[in-house]
Amino acid sequence: MGNSQATPAAAATKYKWDEIKKHNTKADAWIVVRKNVYNVTKFLGEHPGGPDILIENSGKDASQNHTEANHSQDAVEMMKDFLIGVLDEVQ
DSSP states (O other): OOOOOOOOOTTOOOOOHHHTTTTEEEEEEEEETEEEEEGGGGTTTOOOTOOOHHHHHHSSBBBHHHTTTTOOHHHHHHHGEEEEEEEOOOO
């Protein structure tokens, strides 16, 4: 598996850190995992680990925490439903 799981439509949408950092609340939570940007706002109540860990990582790069949590393949597949774009690393 490569670095990006982005669908073609989501891959076309690029977000800079200054935009991602704004989405860091319970009402509007985005996370970055392996350069993919996810809007997890609607998933907060469903997250098996509870909403707090997602809120704590919102507006940030959650790659390390996501890896350390040892998510199942099903969880990784589910993430595709929340994919909204990719990190635009050209600042």
